[in-house]
Amino acid sequence: MAEPRTHHYHFAHQVLPNLAQRLGTRMVTEEPPLGYTEQLKGLWDSIGERLPAEDRLPSAGITGHRVDAEGLRLLLVQLPTPAAPAEAHFVAVVLPENSDDVRVFTLERATFQPADRDDATMLGSWADRSHFNLGPGPHPEPTAFIAAIHAKLAAP
Numbered sequence: 001m002a003e004p005r006t007h008h009y010h011f012a013h014q015v016l017p018n019l020a021q022r023l024g025t026r027m028v029t030e031e032p033p034l035g036y037t038e039q040l041k042g043l044w045d046s047i048g049e050r051l052p053a054e055d056r057l058p059s060a061g062i063t064g065h066r067v068d069a070e071g072l073r074l075l076l077v078q079l080p081t082p083a084a085p086a087e088a089h090f091v092a093v094v095l096p097e098n099s100d101d102v103r104v105f106t107l108e109r110a111t112f113q114p115a116d117r118d119d120a121t122m123l124g125s126w127a128d129r130s131h132f133n134l135g136p137g138p139h140p141e142p143t144a145f146i147a148a149i150h151a152k153l154a155a156p
Contacts, residue, residue, distance in 0.1 A: 002084035007048055007057040012079055012088035015047055017104045017126035020093045024102055028066065028075050028095040036064030040077060069146050071097040072153070076142060082109035089121065089140040096153055103127070105152070107137050107145045123148050 020027050032039040041059040048056040061080035066073060075093040082089055087109050094103045103125065110120040121137030134152060138144035 004084045004086045005057060006055045007044075007051055008079065008082070008084075008087045010051075011044055011047055012091050012106060012108075013086070013126070013131065015043065016077065016091045016093070017129075019043075020102050020104050020126075021129075025095055025100060027093050028073050028102060031066065036066070036075060036077075037062065040064045067142075067146065070150065072150070074146070074149070076146070078142070085109050085111040088124075090142065090145050092145065092149055094149060094153070103153075105134075105145075105149050107140060107148070109140075110136070123152070125152075 034042075040062050044057075044059040044062055048059075057080060059080075061078065063078045065076060067076050073095045077091040077093075079088050079090065085108070088106045089109065090107045092105045094105060096103070104127070106124040106126070108122045108124055110122045112120065119140055121140050123134040123137035125132045125134055138148045
């Protein structure tokens, strides 16, 4: 089984959750002057510069945009296509309605892939520098990911 690539994993599981914790609601409500996508690509490249050359990945495929969806606002970050378990398809920094706290969710490539397909996912979240496995995730596309987040936030 392949190990997650350092650059990809670090960005999705450390850089973005830590940034969300530090910036809080501003990460969702205040779009950077150059836009989310350019800011995220610059951050990705900056992180890569600190890694050995063989661990660096290009920023192609990274996008970021704000989504307003039934009772929440979120910054949806799409990452380069995952190649190993625990690499994320998406990271969402979520600001639920009537809340001053953001939540961070990931949609990751699952460890075990069925024999008949290779797109099984795992829904995860980050809180207080801890990662939580929330179980099997949806097909790796934005609408399904947002629906899964809605379902988790609505659950008692």
